[in-house]
Amino acid sequence: MxxxxxxxxxxxxxxxxxxxxxxxxxxxxxxxxxxxxxxxxxxxxxxxxxxxNWQIGGGQYWHEQYDPYDPFTLTESHAPVPAGFSDELARGTMEPILVVQGTIYPEGRMQPVAITGIRPGQEILMIPTFALDTVVTDAVPAVIGAVLSRNMQVKEGDRLTMRWRDANGMFDATEILVIKVFSSNVPAVEAGQIYIPLEKLRSMTLLEDEATLVTFSDSEKERQDAGEWVHKSKDELTAxxxxxxxxxxxxxxxxxxxxxxxxxxxxxxxxxxxxxxxxxxxxxxxxxxxxxxxxxxxxxxxxxxxxxxxxxxxxxxxxxxxxxxxxxxxxxxxxxxxxxxxxxxxxxxxxxxxxxxxxxxxxxxxxxxxxxxxxxxxxxxxxxxxxxxxxx
Amino acid sequence: MENNAIITIKDLTKTFPMGKSSFTALEGINLSLGTGEFSGLIGPSGSGKTTLLNIIGSLDTPTSGEALVLGHSIGELSAKQAARLRKESLGFIFQSYNLLSVHTVFENVEFPLLLLKMGADERKKMVMDALEWVGLTEKVKSKPPQLSGGECQRVAIARAMVKKPSLVLADEPTANLDAANSHNILQTMLKLNKELNTTFLFATHDEKVIGYLRRKIYLLDGKFEKEERVGEDEVELKEVESGRRLSK
Known part of the structure; x- marks a missing residue:
């Protein structure tokens, strides 16, 4: 050889x-x-x-009815956050997110959106929710992604009418003020979503203490399904x-x-x-x-x-x-x-x-x-x- | 049969299939060759001399009869055994030199020693010795396309001789050379035959070569025709005469 x-x-x-x-x-x-x-x-x-960094954190709990690919499930996919999550919620290593169906009217056009209620002080996701802490007296402060901004030709400082249905099925509307437009590499967090403060959305929809999904930061911790909340590991979500x-x-x-x-x-x-x-x-x-x-x-x-x-x-x-x-x-x-x-x-x-x-x-x-x-x-x-x- | 025979051929026949019939290249050949002989198979084209040389060189097998070379029956050797016989004991010199054109002179001569898995130092010494025998020590780094026909054939001789084989088979070694180069080549081979006692067997119809042979085996149409033996003095005289003719 x-x-x-x-x-x-x-x-x-x-x-x-x-x-x-x-x-x-x-x-x-x-x-x-x-x-x-x-x-x-x-x-x-x-x-x-x-x-x-932008969407799932270390993993999520989904309400059993929640299907991100079917907006009609949003009406039913919410429930009070389980008491067992309270420690992590207090530490800020868990964040409840409420998602409801809504409509915005940029320049007279009608555009369906997912109204996402998120805590302004959360630190798990990179979405600039801190901007939601801005004091606005005559509108709801909102943060949107660059894709929605581009598609709807909406920029920071613009005001829009937003309509939604509360827990009883009653329609209501308010004005939102776009405080910040953020850019990420994840279209799912940018397209068709309007982020407003969680407590504001809860009060608007009469869904006090409720959430659609709960994001957590610790992906290593052993977790199980909790009642009507289905555990989704990071691997499952990135599959x-x-x-x-x-x-x-x-x-x-x-x-x-x-x-x-x-x-x-x-x-x-x-x-x-x-x-x-x-x-x-x-x-x-x-x-x-x-x-x-x-x-x-x-x-x-x-x-x-x-x-x-x-x-x-x-x-x-x-x-x-x-x-x-x-x-x-x-x-x-x-x-x-x-x-x-x-x-x-x-x-x-x-x-x-x-x-x-x-x-x-x-x-x-x-x-x-x-x-x-x-x-x-x-x-x-x-x-x-x-x-x-x-x-x- | 001679006592120190290294080649013994008995009733050898070789036929080649040609369509539905066959062609008999050799028929009833009997021959014995001793150690240190400088002999040749002589005959015109188609007389079977190259076929016989190929069989002796274990490149081909007899159809019938027996060819014993250095104690090995050629017809019974496996491909591996035949290759080992060629590798260890036989040297070949071809009409068109058959040098490896992309290799240097040194590498060409070194090739048989590589096959014998010799060490680098030993290889180098043996290659340089062989190149000295043929007077090509200055050309070690040259490649065959840079050499003349005579030089190429001298490289081929060095390659055949480098491992000091028992038997060298030369098929029309001077066919592509002019008279002066042919003479030089033959002188070199005769010298090596004398100094190393290597047996040389030629296949030729070249008068220049025939003049140097001590034993001439004539073949015609695949059959043994006649044999001539020449004394050593007579060969030496012819060498001198050839040299004189060339110097004029």
Whole structure:
């Protein structure tokens, strides 16, 4: 094996430009696969972190009727916060949130919204609820996200009419004053939601001490369902992100496949050409003491070594590029909030040793197989014909 | 049969399939070759000399009969055993040199020693010794495309001789060389034959080579035709004459 490696290396280096062209194409595959996978991992990490910071905290309790994808459930999905939560509520490590259906009327248009009551002093989520502490005498102070602001063309200082139904089904309306417009990477907290002080919403809807969901900060604590409150762990709540990333990764695999296919075609082509052109050399190897099987091995190692050289070349230009990307990130050319899921405008790739090792192993393995397939022809060659360079 | 025979051929026949019929390349060949001989299979194209050389070199097998080379029956060797025989005991010199073009002269000559898994220091010494025998120590870093035909064949001789094999098989070694280079090559091989007592067996129809042979085995249409033995003095005289002719 050592001899085969040495010979294969000499043959490859000796082949000059042909080798380096293949190596360059293969090295490009290495770098692109690692970069794109890193980008996906970075996106996954960023999306989960942003969701944790802006939307779910360390996990949540949902009222059993609550379904975030069905606004009609909001009418029934509220109940008094369980007494067992009182300690954490007092410490501020748990925050009740009340969500009711409502309507706003920006410039005479009608727009359904989720009116979200949240405590102004809460510190679990990054939503700037502190602004809700602003004293406004003739309106309800409200905080909205940048997506709603953009869609409704509403800005800070604007006043809107807001309508809702109380616990008895009675409609009522009031004026709200947009105190702050915040921007996050989580469209779910920005789109279609108006944040007002919790106690104000409770009094407006006659739902004293009630909530729709309860967010907590401690994700490590062992928790169970509490009566009509269903425990949702952080992993459960971020699972859709994993699903989306997985779907995107499958889509990207097709791209990797095409990229690898092109690189493998180059290697395969080189192998076929080598075996066709180097028959005399093959005969010489056999005459000097190799078996045909060993020559097959030599050519396979030679082909596979393209990927090893490619890994070295990829390291030369890939490490600086990947490092620069991890530092500077990749800014998307279009508005990230249009994607409808937690996604930062600039994504920072995250590379793991596992990702690099797996990529190298996959490329080396595929190259070895692709190198072996045409090399099998050598096993059927007549050495005396090969020595004369006769095409077989 | 000679007592110190390293090649013994008995009733050897080789046929090749050609469509539905077959072609007989060798028929009823009997031959014995001793250690240190400088001999040749002589005949026109198609006489079967290369086929016989290939069988002796364990690159091919007889259809019937027996070929004993260094105590090994060629027809009964597995691919691995045949490869080991070639690796350890045989040297090959080809008409078109068959050097590895992307390797340097040093690496080409080193190749058989790599297969024998020798240490780097030992390899280096043996390669340099072999290159000294053929007068190419100055060209160690050159690659075959940078060498003349004569130099390439000298590299091929060094490669065949570097492991000091018991038997060297040379197939038309001078066919691509001019007279001066042919003479030099043959002188080198004769010198090595004398100094290392290596057995040389040629396949040739080149008069220049035939002049150097001490034993000439003539083949015609795959059959043994005749055999001539030449005394050592006579060969030396021819060497001198060839040298004179070339110097003119």
């Amino acid at each position: 050592k001899t085969a490696l040495k010979l294969a290396f000499r043959n490859l280096i000796g082949a000059g430009l042909r080798t380096w062209l293949n190596v360059l194409v293969l090295s490009f595959s290495f770098v692109v696969i690692i970069w794109m996978n890193g980008l996906m991992a970075g996106w996954d990490y960023q999306a989960k972190t942003d969701m944790t 859709p992100v994993d699903e989306i990333i997985k779907t995107k990764t499958v889509g990207q695999s097709v791209f990797y496949g095409i990229l690898l296919l092109l690189a493998m075609l180059a290697v395969f082509d080189t192998q076929v050409l080598s075996i066709f052109r180097r028959q005399k050399e093959i005969g010489t190897y056999i005459a000097l003491g190799y078996t045909r099987r060993e020559v097959v091995g030599l050519f396979t190692v030679e082909g596979a070594m393209h990927s090893v050289l490619a890994a070295v070349v990829a390291a030369l230009y890939g490490f600086p590029f990947l490092w620069w990307q991890a530092r500077e990130g990749w800014t998307m050319p279009i508005e990230a909030s249009e994607f409808g899921m937690a996604m930062a405008q600039t994504l920072y790739p995250v590379y793991s040793a596992g990702l690099v090792i797996a990529t190298v192993l996959i490329v080396v393995l595929v190259t070895t197989i692709v190198s072996y397939l045409p090399s099998r022809k050598i096993a059927k060659m007549n050495p005396t014909e090969a020595l004369r360079g006769r095409i077989q």
